[in-house]
Amino acid sequence: MILPIYLYGSQVLRTPAQEDDLSDKAWLTQFIADMIETMHHADGCGLAAPQVGVSKRILVVDGNDLTDRYPELKGFHREMINPRFTFESEKTCSYEEGCLSIPNIDADITRPETIRVRYVNPAFEEVEEEFSGFAARMIQHEMDHLDGVLFTDHASPIRRKMLTGKLMNISRGNVRTRYRVKTDKK
Numbered sequence: 179m180i181l182p183i184y185l186y187g188s189q190v191l192r193t194p195a196q197e198d199d200l201s202d203k204a205w206l207t208q209f210i211a212d213m214i215e216t217m218h219h220a221d222g223c224g225l226a227a228p229q230v231g232v233s234k235r236i237l238v239v240d241g242n243d244l245t246d247r248y249p250e251l252k253g254f255h256r257e258m259i260n261p262r263f264t265f266e267s268e269k270t271c272s273y274e275e276g277c278l279s280i281p282n283i284d285a286d287i288t289r290p291e292t293i294r295v296r297y298v299n300p301a302f303e304e305v306e307e308e309f310s311g312f313a314a315r316m317i318q319h320e321m322d323h324l325d326g327v328l329f330t331d332h333a334s335p336i337r338r339k340m341l342t343g344k345l346m347n348i349s350r351g352n353v354r355t356r357y358r359v360k361t362d363k364k
């Protein structure tokens with residue numbers, strides 16, 4: 179089922195998400211399938227549960243549409259329940275980011291180049307994995323959503339100032355998207 183995506187300005191995007199207690203595995207399996215369907219429908223490469231109004235620590239990423247720019251992402255996708263960083267490198271790198279909750283906006287964002295994450299996979303196994311390059315970038319962007327943080331928060335002060343008007347319009351729902359969106363007001 180394709181779910182509507184909450185836009186910048188919605189309270190749920192600023193609320194730290196709760197860990198799931200893994201008690202309802204059928205619900206989790208269906209919800210992750212819905213998140214993947216919603217992400218693909220919107221042509222996104224990542225989605226976090228708060229973006230569809232569910233304040234839980236669940237995220238999905240899929241790099242298969244990005245292989246023109248990042249060939250190493252061929253076949254790369256992850257679905258993570260309760261992810262936590264176990265390592266973030268001091269070495270950083272910069273990539274251009276965007277977000278389905280902040281349509282038609284991008285910014286260069288600097289973040290750690292390599293990360294390790296411990297999470298529960300869709301088979302309900304706890305795993306720890308290391309990621310670097312754009313895969314690490316996608317996961318860090320979605321992990322931020324679970325803490326109520328948006329990529330624009332990390333943009334340079336000048337870039338943030340330039341985006342103020344656009345962000346205001348998005349929070350009012352004044353934005354054109356090919357996918358269904360929601361704000362707190364409508």
Ligand code: NI
Pocket residue numbers: 276277278279319320323
């Ligand atoms: Ni996002």
